[in-house]
Amino acid sequence: xxxxxxxxxxxxxxxxAWAAKVGYQVGFAAxxxxxxxxxxxxxxxxAKADSVIEIVKQFDLLLLAIPYSExxxxxxxxxxxxxxxxxxxxxxxxxxxxxxxxxxxxTSAAEEIAKLMPEIPVVKAFNTVFAQIYAAQNPQLNGxxxxxxxxxDQPTAKAKVMELVSRLGFDAVDAGALKNARYLEPLxxxxxxxxxxxxxxxxxxxxLLR
Ligand SMILES: NC(=O)c1ccc[n+]([C@@H]2O[C@H](COP(=O)([O-])OP(=O)(O)OC[C@H]3O[C@@H](n4cnc5c(N)ncnc54)[C@H](OP(=O)(O)O)[C@@H]3O)[C@@H](O)[C@H]2O)c1
Numbered sequence: 013x014x015x016x017x018x019x020x021x022x023x024x025x026x027x028x029a030w031a032a033k034v035g036y037q038v039g040f041a042a043x044x045x046x047x048x049x050x051x052x053x054x055x056x057x058x059a060k061a062d063s064v065i066e067i068v069k070q071f072d073l074l075l076l077a078i079p080y081s082e083x084x085x086x087x088x089x090x091x092x093x094x095x096x097x098x099x100x101x102x103x104x105x106x107x108x109x110x111x112x113x114x115x116x117x118x119t120s121a122a123e124e125i126a127k128l129m130p131e132i133p134v135v136k137a138f139n140t141v142f143a144q145i146y147a148a149q150n151p152q153l154n155g156x157x158x159x160x161x162x163x164x165d166q167p168t169a170k171a172k173v174m175e176l177v178s179r180l181g182f183d184a185v186d187a188g189a190l191k192n193a194r195y196l197e198p199l200x201x202x203x204x205x206x207x208x209x210x211x212x213x214x215x216x217x218x219x220l221l222r
Pocket of ligand 1: 018019020021022023024041042043044045047048064076077078079080082085086102103104105106138139140141142143144200
């Protein structure tokens with residue numbers, strides 16, 4: 013299994029390192045290649061660093077771990093190379109102060125991303141969990157397993173992402189169609205408010221009890 017990661021910041025490097033540890037062949041890209049190289053070094057397990065285009069060409073499962081404000085530019089760059097790829101969208105369309113969402117209710121970052129590349133399966137996932145949880149490589153808090161929600165219109169793509177989520181040990185929750193990213197992005201907003209606005213810190217997470 014191969015996972016290409018565009019964005020080697022908090023999310024990219026932490027999820028990438030963990031994916032490498034559980035057996036994924038991982039490749040990183042960033043604006044600054046040295047950041048991708050640092051992420052690859054941190055991940056070990058023969059993780060590689062390359063340009064955005066090369067990572068897109070070489071990996072079929074692609075995690076888009078960049079600020080939402082950069083999305084249209086990056087998609088324009090990679091679009092010619094996306095045939096047969098699956099894109100995992102972890103972005104949250106935050107306002108500049110991180111305390112609100114720049115869009116919602118009638119659309120979502122995930123849907124806007126899908127509109128930019130209509131032929132490509134998009135899976136919203138991982139966006140409701142802090143990068144610090146991924147960095148700690150522990151899907152549990154106080155003995156309870158954190159839920160990772162997935163929304164997509166393509167069942168095959170969603171199953172591939174579900175496999176990654178499950179391998180990391182999270183509680184994988186199928187949240188239905190891509191438009192349900194309209195629920196997942198505000199849930200991430202609540203997570204950020206609780207963590208930073210309310211002072212609970214980043215070792216928090218949502219669990220769906222059944
Ligand atoms: N941090 C969290 O806890 C968290 C949780 C859930 C979801 N998210 C979402 O995940 C996304 C990434 O967040 P983050 O905290 O990882 O951000 P970050 O630490 O700022 O990292 C962003 C990464 O994106 C890369 N990047 C930016 N523009 C690019 C471009 N045009 N081409 C290629 N790479 C580009 C940056 O490259 P350089 O390193 O070269 O600058 C950097 O590696 C955001 O949409 C955020 O809302 C974050």
